[in-house]
Amino acid sequence: MREDRRRRYDGGFRREALELIKAEAGRDTLARRLAMPRWTAEKWIILYRSGGEEAVMGGNGGRRYDWETKVAAARGRCRERHDQDGGHGQARDREHRGLATVC
Structure with missing residues (x-):
């Protein structure tokens, strides 16, 4: 071990x-x-x-964020991508494959 x-x-x-x-x-x-x-x-x-x-x-070599902060960051990134692809593409692809999304 x-x-x-x-x-x-x-x-x-x-x-x-x-x-x-x-x-x-x-x-x-x-x-x-x-x-x-x-x-x-x-x-x-x-x-x-x-x-x-x-x-x-700090021990882990980085910052630790609470759950709400992580979700807010992920949603912000989703909005950026949504604006870039005009609301098509990735979100629809995730839905098609049955994947969860934070957007």
């Missing part, structure tokens, strides 16, 4: 990573010094640049 690596990224580990990121360590350096996957190091660097320390310390 594989080890759950998320436990390894506790607050202390993330603070250590943040110090390296603040010192402008690159993806490869961060990954090598902390023995973590390069893609995780790259993701944390991007998170730091876009959201600061809080984004990296």
Whole structure:
């Protein structure tokens, strides 16, 4: 059975990573010094640049939205697509296949 690596990224580990990121360590350096996957190091660097320390310390590496916010965003995207295709196409296709829609 594989080890759950998320436990390894506790607050202390993330603070250590943040110090390296603040010192402008690159993806490869961060990954090598902390023995973590390069893609995780790259993701944390991007998170730091876009959201600061809080984004990296958040645990899941991203924001969490409640259900209502997610549905509102999906409906907004549906309206954009509806306007683009003149009200035809995707919505009708979903109905034909019996798929649920938030639009």
